[in-house]
Amino acid sequence: MQKSLLTYSQIPQLAKTDVAYATQDPLLSPYFQYRPQLEVFKEVLHARKQISTPRTDLVAALKVQYAHFPDNIFVDRQIASLASDKTFTVCTAHQPSLLLGPLYFVYKAITTINLADAVQGLLGPSAHIVPVFVLGSEDHDIEELNHIHLFNKQLRWTPEPQGSVGPIPTQTLYPVLAELGQILGDGEHARYIFERIEKAYIRQADFGSATQALLHDLFGRYGLVVLNMNRPELKKHFIPVMREELLTQPAHRIVQNTTEQLNALGFKTQASPREINLFYLQQNSRERIVLENGVYKVLNTPLQFSQEAILKELESHPERFSPNVILRPLYQEIILPNLAYVGGGGELAYWLERKALFEHYRLPFPMLLRRNSVLWLDADGLKKMERLNIVPTEFFQDTDAVIRQFVESNAAAEVSLATEAEDLKGVFDSLAQKASAIDPTLEKAVRADEARQIALLEQWRARLVRVEKQKHEVSINQIRALREKYFPGNGLQERRDNFLSFYLRYGESFFDTLKENLDPFDEGFVILSERS
Numbered sequence: 001m002q003k004s005l006l007t008y009s010q011i012p013q014l015a016k017t018d019v020a021y022a023t024q025d026p027l028l029s030p031y032f033q034y035r036p037q038l039e040v041f042k043e044v045l046h047a048r049k050q051i052s053t054p055r056t057d058l059v060a061a062l063k064v065q066y067a068h069f070p071d072n073i074f075v076d077r078q079i080a081s082l083a084s085d086k087t088f089t090v091c092t093a094h095q096p097s098l099l100l101g102p103l104y105f106v107y108k109a110i111t112t113i114n115l116a117d118a119v120q121g122l123l124g125p126s127a128h129i130v131p132v133f134v135l136g137s138e139d140h141d142i143e144e145l146n147h148i149h150l151f152n153k154q155l156r157w158t159p160e161p162q163g164s165v166g167p168i169p170t171q172t173l174y175p176v177l178a179e180l181g182q183i184l185g186d187g188e189h190a191r192y193i194f195e196r197i198e199k200a201y202i203r204q205a206d207f208g209s210a211t212q213a214l215l216h217d218l219f220g221r222y223g224l225v226v227l228n229m230n231r232p233e234l235k236k237h238f239i240p241v242m243r244e245e246l247l248t249q250p251a252h253r254i255v256q257n258t259t260e261q262l263n264a265l266g267f268k269t270q271a272s273p274r275e276i277n278l279f280y281l282q283q284n285s286r287e288r289i290v291l292e293n294g295v296y297k298v299l300n301t302p303l304q305f306s307q308e309a310i311l312k313e314l315e316s317h318p319e320r321f322s323p324n325v326i327l328r329p330l331y332q333e334i335i336l337p338n339l340a341y342v343g344g345g346g347e348l349a350y351w352l353e354r355k356a357l358f359e360h361y362r363l364p365f366p367m368l369l370r371r372n373s374v375l376w377l378d379a380d381g382l383k384k385m386e387r388l389n390i391v392p393t394e395f396f397q398d399t400d401a402v403i404r405q406f407v408e409s410n411a412a413a414e415v416s417l418a419t420e421a422e423d424l425k426g427v428f429d430s431l432a433q434k435a436s437a438i439d440p441t442l443e444k445a446v447r448a449d450e451a452r453q454i455a456l457l458e459q460w461r462a463r464l465v466r467v468e469k470q471k472h473e474v475s476i477n478q479i480r481a482l483r484e485k486y487f488p489g490n491g492l493q494e495r496r497d498n499f500l501s502f503y504l505r506y507g508e509s510f511f512d513t514l515k516e517n518l519d520p521f522d523e524g525f526v527i528l529s530e531r532s
Helices: 016-022 026-031 038-048 055-066 073-081 103-126 170-184 188-203 207-222 232-248 250-264 307-316 328-335 345-352 355-360 379-388 392-396 399-410 418-438 442-471 473-486 500-506 509-517
Strands: 002-006 087-094 128-135 147-150 153-156 225-228 278-282 285-292 295-298 321-323 338-343 367-370 374-377 525-529
Touching (some): 016 026, 016 367, 055 207, 073 128, 073 207, 128 207, 147 500, 153 170, 170 188, 170 207, 188 207, 188 500, 207 225, 232 307, 250 355, 295 307, 321 328, 328 338, 328 355, 345 367, 392 399, 392 525, 399 473
Parallel strands (some): 087 128, 128 225, 338 367, 374 525
Antiparallel strands (some): 147 153
16 A cells, blocks of 8 residues: 555545644644643653552453453453553543444544554553553434445444443344345455454344444454443442532533633534533433432433432442533543543544543543544556546545546646636726726726626636536546545545445455554545555
């Protein structure tokens, strides 16, 4: 593969805050703690050492979860090492997604794995660094994670509406597996990956554990540890924060203040805080907790608590309380001995809104690292681009812009009338000056005629382009097909395509190629080009 980088500011598909953080806009400097540079990790490590971590309970929770997965000595050692105060983590997080969802799910895992390797190389024997993938199994937005796009088909999972997605029984996935088997076919890579997916989904009782098992199977060889934090032995360490949230609701005030500051700087709010940023979990239910007239109510249920009763419930059953997106970063950093968080642009935007909340709880704010973004170009597509004399970076424009540029570059004669328009403007400027000298009221009429003539000139330009398009109809159709292939639905490849499209062609080497080429400190969008 040939690797190149395109600066984030050249990617129109990215949000303003994403580009601003990726390019280290000084306006955002008050909202993060550390510059995302490798050498800064020595400072991050020093700060993290000052904070204790519930290592015994963390290891115990992981051992319970991994007891149901195939043995992997490397991962077992990684988990055991977390008991040592010399072991630290770098992590990413995502809700469990059907068949690992869009490609960026995989890119988050690989970026985190490579970050752990880089930090380990910097720190040497003074610390051991473990990459961790946190699964947000308590999330309940099924529409975000229940489908994938594969070979121009949408594979959709439709379980009965429930609460958290993690506990949904895997038997509800059997129709999806049957359809997947038909789509994948009987190729060598297809049979191999289908057997692994089927094993992960059938041998585990619930969707969260199945996703954990699949991640373990695919990335355990790189030392990745996958954690589901919805465990009572872990939740008990978050009780002080949840208690304060119930009693005085500091997150709403603190985060709201930060988002207002960011809004004033021109950055949109990523996640607005609630008055109480906690859910209450029951079987098949995850509903918000609200405070009304001194009574704590669980929305859409008959449950309600007095202050004394809800605090008693919290102490007795912390696992029934679930932090939302506002508080989840705090919970993660309390549970893990973490140095850095790897996320996409949207995620890092909401982390930027949390720094003051971390300061309130006197927790060290981790380094924020943008995950690698990738455009993967296969040899066949590259050959077609070469024949069309189009470079891959042009495809980051919308389809019409690519076609217009192609037509203008390949027209039999010049189709741009910019020179003529400029000449016409000069004629009318001169006319307006003379007319105004005779009667100032005539200038308005001159300008109206100018506008009509410019419009007529534009009509001719469009006509010339239309004729040229007809001459290049075959090439234009190829451009449309290529643009849809690499920017499906006019979006980024990594936000729509699933890893299986690539695995069927490359097998395990797909992951190895990503690991070899993705540098967590790359300062740009990665373009990987396959050369035949």
